[in-house]
Amino acid sequence: MRTIQNQTFDAERxxxxxxxxxxxxxxxxxxxxxESAFKECQNIxxxxxxxxxxxxxxxDHGLVIRDSxxxxxxxxxxxxxxxxxxxxxxxHGIKALRECADVKMKGCNVISPEFGWSVRGIEMxxxxxxxxxxxxxxxxxxxxxxRMKGKYSFQYIEDxxxxxxxxxxxxxxxxxxxxxxxxxxxxxxxxxxxxxxVTFENCKIIGTQPLCYCKGLKLINCEMIDCDLAFERSEVExxxxxxxxxxxxxxxxxxxxVPAVGEIIRDIKEGTGTVQVxxxxxxxxxxxx
Numbered sequence: 516m517r518t519i520q521n522q523t524f525d526a527e528r529x530x531x532x533x534x535x536x537x538x539x540x541x542x543x544x545x546x547x548x549x550e551s552a553f554k555e556c557q558n559i560x561x562x563x564x565x566x567x568x569x570x571x572x573x574x575d576h577g578l579v580i581r582d583s584x585x586x587x588x589x590x591x592x593x594x595x596x597x598x599x600x601x602x603x604x605x606x607h608g609i610k611a612l613r614e615c616a617d618v619k620m621k622g623c624n625v626i627s628p629e630f631g632w633s634v635r636g637i638e639m640x641x642x643x644x645x646x647x648x649x650x651x652x653x654x655x656x657x658x659x660x661x662r663m664k665g666k667y668s669f670q671y672i673e674d675x676x677x678x679x680x681x682x683x684x685x686x687x688x689x690x691x692x693x694x695x696x697x698x699x700x701x702x703x704x705x706x707x708x709x710x711x712x713v714t715f716e717n718c719k720i721i722g723t724q725p726l727c728y729c730k731g732l733k734l735i736n737c738e739m740i741d742c743d744l745a746f747e748r749s750e751v752e753x754x755x756x757x758x759x760x761x762x763x764x765x766x767x768x769x770x771x772x773v774p775a776v777g778e779i780i781r782d783i784k785e786g787t788g789t790v791q792v793x794x795x796x797x798x799x800x801x802x803x804x
Contacts, residue, residue, distance in 0.1 A: 516560070525549050525568065534558050543568050543589075553578075569608075572596055580604050585611070606630075612637075649684070669694075688713060707732075726751065744780070746771065751788070762790055 518537045524530070525545025530538070534557040543552050544567035551570045553559060558577040566589040572578060575596040582603045585592050589608040593599065597616040607626045612618065618637040625642060631650040640659045649668040650656060656675035668684040669675075673692045680699040688694065688707035697716045706725035707713055714733040721740040726732060727747040734753035739745065743760035746753070751769045758775035765771060769788025779790050 516558075524552060527551065528554055531555060536560070537562070539563055541565075543571060566592065570594070575599075743777075746788075748783075748785070764788075765790065 516535045516537050518539065519541065520539045521541065523542045523545055525547040527549035529549060529552045531551065532555050533553070537560045539562045542565045544565060548568065550568060551573060552568065553571050553575055554573045556575045559575060560579045561583060562581045564583045566583065566585040568589060570591050571589065572593045573595055577598045578596060579600045584605045585608050587607050590610060591613070592606065592608050592611045593615055594613045595615070599615060599618045601620045601623055603622040605624045609627055610629045611627045612630055612634060613632045616635040618634060620637065620639045620642055623642045625644040625646060628647045630646045631637065631653055634650065634653040636655040637653065638657045639661050642661050644661065644663040644665070646663070646665040647667055648670065649663065649665055650672055652671045654673040654675070656672060658677045658680055661680045663680070664683045666685045668682065668687045669691055670689045671691070672694065675694045677696045677699055682699065683702045685703045686705050687701065687703055688710055691707060691710040691713055694710070694713045695716065696714070696718055698718070700719045700721070702721040704722050704724065706720060706722060707729060709728045710732065711729070712731040713729065714735065715737050716735040717737065719738040719740065720742060722742065724744045725742050726745055726749055729749040729751060732749055732751040734751070734755060737755055738757040739755050739759050740757065741760065744763045745759055745761065746765045746769070747763040748766055749769065750766050751771060753771045755771065755773040758777070759773050761778040761780060762771060762776055763780040764783050764786030765788030766785055767787045771788065771790045772793055773790065774792070774794060776790060776792060
């Protein structure tokens, strides 16, 4: 592979159509303000680089980015690309990683509204993220030890697994399908409305009005903190280890086990799901109709 090192590029499509190159210690910045530095490239390794111009990686196949920085001005950095590895890199421009496939990210810092839309297959490990509409309409996500803060995350995602993560995000997992969240903390209002076949296992769920209008919802050994009006019109099987402020109208066929509940609200005819209060100390069981 040919190596390009210690250079500055600011021209339009500076390395357009390149293949089998290593680009190290370079800066993509300057008065010419050129876009699309690596468009239509193959087999690219980019290490210790500074990106301050728009649209650097579009329609690329086989891409490794390490120890680099993409600034706020580096908007829409990766689109329509596949077989991507990103390690120890800052991605701080809006709309990064869209319509991409087969992505691995590790040790990255992401500050990027509308990050990760319509991605097909992404592994993310040991990353910190701030975003709005994070990973919308993406599929086959596997996140491990990811810390995320934002709004409207993981909407319309499918076939995904999240483990040992911390999410502080409003309206997360709306319309999600076939998703498992394990050993994680999920904090925010209106969690996972309209989701289907979503499982939370050994999780801590924090915030008002979670898990409404769901189908095939499961909670296994989960804590629920400051949760009120939970499970409205949901089909749910839940084993909860902490008291819940209120539960509202779980649908027929639902079964919820909880050590205590402040209020059970049933004001529609369909809200006949079972709520079983199992007091942990006394080990006794009473069914609440």
